[in-house]
Every structure is written in C-alpha cells, then in structure tokens.
Amino acid sequence: MHAFATRAIHDGQEPDPRTGAVNVPIYLTSTYQLEGIDKHRGWEYSRVSNPTRDALETCLASLEGGATGHAFASGMAAIAALVTMLNVSDHVICGDNVYGGTTRLFSQVIVRHGIEFSYVDTSDPDNVRRALRPNTKLVHIETPTNPLMILTDIRAVGEICHQHGVPMSVDNTFMSPYFQRPIELGADIVMHSTTKFLNGHSDGLGGVLVTRSPEHAENFRFVQKNTGGVLSPFESWLILRGVKTLAVRMRQHNENGRQVAALLAKHPKISRVFYPGLPTHPQHELAKRQASGFGSMMSFEMGSRANAERLLQAIRVCTNGESLGGVETLISHSATTTHAALSPEERARIGITDGLVRISVGIEDIGDILEDLDRALKAV
Numbered sequence: 001m002h003a004f005a006t007r008a009i010h011d012g013q014e015p016d017p018r019t020g021a022v023n024v025p026i027y028l029t030s031t032y033q034l035e036g037i038d039k040h041r042g043w044e045y046s047r048v049s050n051p052t053r054d055a056l057e058t059c060l061a062s063l064e065g066g067a068t069g070h071a072f073a074s075g076m077a078a079i080a081a082l083v084t085m086l087n088v089s090d091h092v093i094c095g096d097n098v099y100g101g102t103t104r105l106f107s108q109v110i111v112r113h114g115i116e117f118s119y120v121d122t123s124d125p126d127n128v129r130r131a132l133r134p135n136t137k138l139v140h141i142e143t144p145t146n147p148l149m150i151l152t153d154i155r156a157v158g159e160i161c162h163q164h165g166v167p168m169s170v171d172n173t174f175m176s177p178y179f180q181r182p183i184e185l186g187a188d189i190v191m192h193s194t195t196k197f198l199n200g201h202s203d204g205l206g207g208v209l210v211t212r213s214p215e216h217a218e219n220f221r222f223v224q225k226n227t228g229g230v231l232s233p234f235e236s237w238l239i240l241r242g243v244k245t246l247a248v249r250m251r252q253h254n255e256n257g258r259q260v261a262a263l264l265a266k267h268p269k270i271s272r273v274f275y276p277g278l279p280t281h282p283q284h285e286l287a288k289r290q291a292s293g294f295g296s297m298m299s300f301e302m303g304s305r306a307n308a309e310r311l312l313q314a315i316r317v318c319t320n321g322e323s324l325g326g327v328e329t330l331i332s333h334s335a336t337t338t339h340a341a342l343s344p345e346e347r348a349r350i351g352i353t354d355g356l357v358r359i360s361v362g363i364e365d366i367g368d369i370l371e372d373l374d375r376a377l378k379a380v
C-alpha cells in the first residue's frame with residue numbers, strides 16, 4: 001500500500017481507460033447504455049453509481065483506512081443517512097457537544113421517528129459506559145469538538161462500544177484523515193463534512209460515510225440508492241481535486257495553526273486559548289496519542305461580545321465568516337453563528353461565552369496572518 005499523499009492523488013483515480021485522461025472526467029450523465037437485457041458495464045443510473053463519485057468514494061475509503069465510501073450531497077445528508085441504520089425504539093448515545101446541525105437533526109427530526117437519544121460528555125469514556133442501554137445501537141462522537149476543542153479518546157470509547165457490540169461512528173471533519181484515522185483506533189464508521197478540509201477550497205458542499213464492515217457498506221449503498229441525497233459528479237470532482245493536495249495543505253494548516261496559537265496564547269488581551277497543540281491544553285497528551293498533528297482549528301476568549309466585535313471589524317487578511325477548513329483564514333463569533341440556536345443558558349453550560357471567537361487558520365503566508373491578528377487585536 002502506498003503512503004497517504006500518494007493515495008490521495010492516485011487511489012480510485014487511474015487514468016481514464018478510453019482516452020488516457022489523467023484526471024477523472026466529470027461524468028455528467030444520468031444514465032448509461034446497456035449492452036443487453038440485464039447486461040451493463042457497471043453503471044446503470046447515476047443515483048446508484050457514477051464513475052466520478054465512485055472515484056471519490058474509493059479515494060476517501062482508502063485515506064480513512066476503510067472498506068467503502070459513500071458520498072452524499074452534504075455533511076448533514078451523510079449524518080441523516082447514518083441514522084437510517086436505526087429502527088424504532090433504538091437508542092443512540094451522542095456527544096453533548098457535537099456539530100450543532102447534528103444535534104438539531106437528532107433532537108428535532110429523527111427523535112420524531114421513535115429513536116431515543118442520550119447526549120453525554122464523551123470526553124470521559126465512563127459517561128458512555130453509564131449511558132449504555134440494552135437497546136443502544138449507535139454511539140456517535142466528534143473529536144475535537146467545536147469550538148472548545150475538547151477531545152474524546154476514540155480508542156477508549158471504541159473498546160466500550162465493542163464490549164457491548166455497539167457500532168461507533170466518528171465525525172472526523174476537524175482533523176481530516178491526514179491527522180486522525182478513527183477506523184485504525186476502533187471506529188466502525190467515519191463521517192465527514194467534505195465541505196471543510198477534504199475539499200479545502202470553500203467552493204462546494206459534500207459529505208461522506210466511510211465504513212469498515214460489509215454490512216454497513218451494503219446498508220449505506222442501499223440508502224444512497226433509495227433516499228437519493230447523493231453527491232453530484234461535479235462536486236465529486238471538486239472534492240477529488242481538493243483531496244489531491246490534502247497532505248500539503250494539512251501540513252501547512254498545522255504549521256500556521258501552531259504559530260497563531262502561540263501568538264494568541266501570549267497575547268495580553270486574550271485570557272484563554274483552546275488548541276490541543278498547546279501544552280496547556282488539558283488533553284494535550286491524548287491529542288498527541290491519537291492524532292499525528294493538531295490541525296488549525298482553535299478558539300479564544302476575548303472577554304466580551306464588544307471586544308469580539310472590534311476584532312472582527314478590524315481584520316483585513318482574515319475573513320469574518322462561518323465554516324472552516326478552507327485555504328483562507330476564517331474567524332467567527334460562536335455565540336451568534338454556529339451556536340446561535342442554543343439558549344444563553346445552554347451556551348453557558350457548555351462554556352460558550354459571548355467573548356469566544358473561533359478561528360480556522362488558513363494557508364496564507366503566516367507573516368500576513370500574524371500581522372493581521374496582531375494589528376486587529378491592538379484595535380480592541
């Protein structure tokens with residue numbers, strides 16, 4: 001098996017057999033000529049499978065060390081597909097600080113279909129053990145969490161799940177498979193919003209589920225075919241193109257992230273920085289153990305909403321915006337964006353203050369990013 005960076009460029013992406021095209025073509029076709037009754041060349045209809053999407057799915061499965069990949073129209077569509085493996089009266093244990101859209105989908109949509117959810121702080125694996133019930137059929141975690149960068153020990157939670165025969169899914173969006181591969185640590189399913197680091201250029205939406213068992217693979221293939229929320233050939237191609245540079249981008253994200261964290265950590269106007277790469281992060285050792293880098297997501301405390309507002313008004317190179325994982329540095333105010341749907345009490349309970357600011361450090365020149373932040377902080 002080749003190394004990661006090579007697989008990112010080649011797996012699932014052999015030169016086109018007909019023309020020799022080095023890049024996987026965008027197969028803009030809904031249907032395929034059949035060779036006879038019940039005889040096809042591997043493709044019949046693009047909701048079921050499409051060569052461009054196949055290439056992406058093969059590549060992402062390879063990068064995560066899984067058996068199959070299943071691409072959906074967005075990260076949320078992938079999570080929605082994930083829970084179709086459940087039946088009425090099943091119980092799910094979900095991290096209490098996962099992506100806001102995930103909680104909203106579970107607690108406002110899926111719960112109406114007779115599935116029960118327990119939200120627990122998975123940073124202590126014992127909380128997962130305590131929440132297990134005879135009808136628990138899925139444990140869903142996300143590590144690190146947004147925006148406070150709290151980690152869950154994937155291996156420890158995986159062991160608990162396996163002792164009880166419960167599959168574990170991990171939302172690996174923040175780290176990407178370049179730094180963290182949950183299947184190697186015991187996960188059964190890995191989920192991504194490919195919108196973020198995998199695509200990396202903030203120009204398309206997508207989601208993927210990577211499985212390791214043939215059973216889950218069959219289920220997700222069936223769901224792709226029957227719910228139809230699949231990724232388009234064009235977006236599949238965009239993500240394939242993004243993934244080719246994942247290794248170099250992630251190395252630079254990590255390097256820039258480290259330097260931004262160092263600047264913020266010693267800045268007098270910032271009282272706290274949440275970044276697993278800092279030795280002061282309470283789970284720094286776990287971060288080193290389960291991932292090969294720290295990435296470029298972090299948050300920091302500006303003390304008040306007014307201070308956060310001044311910072312966001314003063315930045316010039318960095319952009320005030322939601323989302324993450326693109327080549328550009330994005331800064332956002334968590335309480336009014338990603339966590340706006342929570343009540344002030346709920347935000348306070350999980351530690352999201354009005355002064356908290358999240359940054360997705362991009363891969364612009366690090367000197368320019370640091371200068372921009374330093375200058376903007378002076379304006380506060």
Ligand SMILES: *Cc1c(COP(=O)(O)O)cnc(C)c1O
Nearest residue numbers: 074075076099173193195205206
């Ligand atoms: C963005 C995001 C999602 C949702 O993905 P979409 O592509 O926006 O639907 C899920 N999980 C995490 C961690 C995310 O950052």
